[in-house]
Amino acid sequence: MRSKPLVVDLDGTLIRSDVLIESGFAYLKAAPHRFYEPLLWLAREGKPGLKARLAGATNVDVAVLPYDATVLEWLKTERKSGRTLVLATASHERYAQAISAHLGLFDKTFASNENVNLSAHKKREKLVAEYGEKGFDYAGNSHDDVAVWQSADRAYVVNPSNGVERAAREIGNVERVIESRPPFARTWAKSLRLHQWLKNLLIFVPLLAGHKLSSPDLAIAAIVAFLTFGLCASSVYLLNDLLDLEDDRHHPVKRRRPLASGALPLTWGLGLFPVLLVGSFTMAWFFLPWRFSVVLLGYYALTLAYSMFLKRQVMVDVVVLAMLYTIRIIAGTAGVGAQLTFWLLAFSMFIFLSLALVKRYAELHSMKERGLVKTRGRGYVASDLSLISSLGTSSGYLAVLVLALYIQDAKTAGMYRHPQVIWLACPLLLYWVSRTWIIAHRGLMHDDPIVFAARDRVSLAVVVLCGLVFWAAI
Template identity: 55%
Template sequence: MLLETGMAFVRSHPLSCLKPFLWVMQGKCTLKEKLAQSTEIDVSLLPYNTAVLDLLKLEKLAGRHIILATATHHSIAQRIADHLELFDEVLASDAKTNLSGHRKRDLLVTLYGKEGYDYLGNSSDDLIVWESARHAYIVDPDRGVERRASKLQKTALVINTPRAPVRDWLKALRLHQWMKNLLIFVPLLAAHKIGDISLLVKAGIAFVLFGICASSVYLLNDLLDLADDRHHKTKRNRPFAAGRLGLLAGILVFPVLLIIAFGGAFLLLSPAFVGALLAYYALTLAYSFSLKRKMAVDVIALALLYTMRIIAGATALALTLTFWMLAFSMFMFLSLALVKRYAELRDARKKGHKEKTRGRGYYPDDLEMISSLGAAAGYLSVMVLALYIHDNVTVELYQHPQIIWMACPLLLFWITRIWVLTHRGEMHEDPVVFAIKDRTSLIVGALFCLVFWIAA
């Protein structure tokens, strides 16, 4: 809960994110109290361990006195107890006492006597509490805790929740989203230099480094969006929101990935690529902290984040970006960003919601306007493609530029289909990820590339 309130504070007070460091200098009690006072945690959505709750219910039915004894601040602990309705008493930290380790043991021994209580815990701080307990109940213990606890010869029960850490980390890092970074290769294709091995290697390095940076962003975003994710029908299953991965692990891993990404970019690629990566990361932070909750600004920021991948590819390869490429990508990705918002608003309207969507700047009644704007942006991208065919540079690059006209109906079909499926409620994920998995989209994409290949 200390980490949870800490991330909630950073999310709601990004310009004051250094305050917790000042509070911790005044003591852990002060830190916990200030964070508890400055944040609002919805205790009804916390990821409770159902095996533990079932155990407590059985013990309560047996007539046992059950206490929530926790280092969490008392205000949050009391709300958790009120929500679960399982505890007869709450012992928790306050402004003067951090109730952990020997302080918790001393209080329990004072109240109930040595070996006058059973204690359920999971961390090394709990070992000293188990020393004076009658029985030790161990739940999902930290590394080495179960072995050390067994030496006390008081273990009554060990509860280990089935976990798949590798799968959860892959999901948290969003490796499937790395497919978006294939946009880095677009400048290479547009310049007809895909056969240049040295440039291809550079593009591959840029792809990997950009993916590592993006994964760092996804971790940070999940840590900041715990409350919003738990209110979402699918995002609540994300590893951090669901409690399958510890917050501390995420807090430690995301800066390491960031260092790897920027360190690799600095050593292996051009300063211009480092600048593009920095611009992408800065825009992502702005989106996570603020822009995603601003009407219209959010979708433009999303379109820019996609376009930044193309810009990053051009800077990594020292290739020139054309007006047509940037214009096409902005309109196309604006349309896809609006697809995401439409899908969210449609779900909200279907549930009968009329208030502003949580964490967004839209109301369900904005649905029709979002649809109009999205379809218009998509069709504008087709117009840009059509104008590109008659550009002097295009005539020089392609032997048969007029054949590129065949790409226009393909793109019109795909955009129309995406919006019709979204209108029907069949768009359940990021439209780019959907396109990668969708057979029809893959066929259209292959035909689209074939047109340009024939034109060349």
């Protein structure tokens, strides 16, 4: 049995997260109108004051933090052998003590307070005063931990950031390196939600509806608009995931998202989302008409409002989701200089409202299957299922009605030689809307409905058949 205590860092070592960033986004989500206050606290009271203020103003659920399973198993083994375990962290003592109490592994806890930021040299001084030089072993992950390893007997390096392992080995006391991170490329792809870029294919709809797909210049403009919107959307997804960390961890599927699960460090998400946003608007400004930038700005503002508070308002959330789908079509018209018609706008709003309600219905259905009564972070209850189903199917059928009325419009006759052929698309859409809702009712809708449709063979077959119908009508 080793006599020397094992001291363990928290952020990035015991948990794949950072409590300061977690509490910062929890505060921003709870009080978005006070977004400036943490900056004032940092300027006036320094980092210790900021941590103390955020700890007092937030309530991060330590039970669902992304604990590193490999590190936890190792600590449990050390604990069973009779070794003294100590938690030493730069996070505020309120959260450090809560985590220690939750895990029940640690004999002592050292943490920051309103006067001291227990990091790097401050942490080393505290541990040396408590256990003496070389009187403890230490597990950490960052450059701040290098100073502590200099006074530790043995160093345990956990998922080290760039250059940390090399710096630790230069000290000469590395006992073990623990690597438990998932593959880098797959994590990035999941965090950017590249599969959700399928929704941005809606940008090409105005080009198809206006029979302008054969124009190389317009096709290139649409592709640039697609990429630009994708970067903006990925930026939004990252920000949304940072704001929804705790809610996602309580969700059976969303808890596996890279930021919520800790597969992607919060600092990377925090740094990447503004880079993507700036890149998106830079591309839009230099390569696309100014109207596209205006639409893109509107999309970002509405999405930000949705992430902050609109998603918690009953029915407002699904109307906003429908608008966000429709904005992609509006962006397509702005990007290629096409005209947005009344019929396309009306059809889009009704069909996308139906799909937004499908998405909410699927979440409620899953919640009910787990025995829950109310959605977390939403305003819905299980008894809303039947009403949402009625509203969603009605909206979907109204979209088909809009298509039928479009056939009779005088302008349609000028665009198509055989407009009556378009009637064949109506039963196809009636079938697809009905089938989509039946799938949701059976609890088989596990993804965004647009993404589901892009992967579903039957849905793709309906799209191809509808395309052939419109081609035959030309």
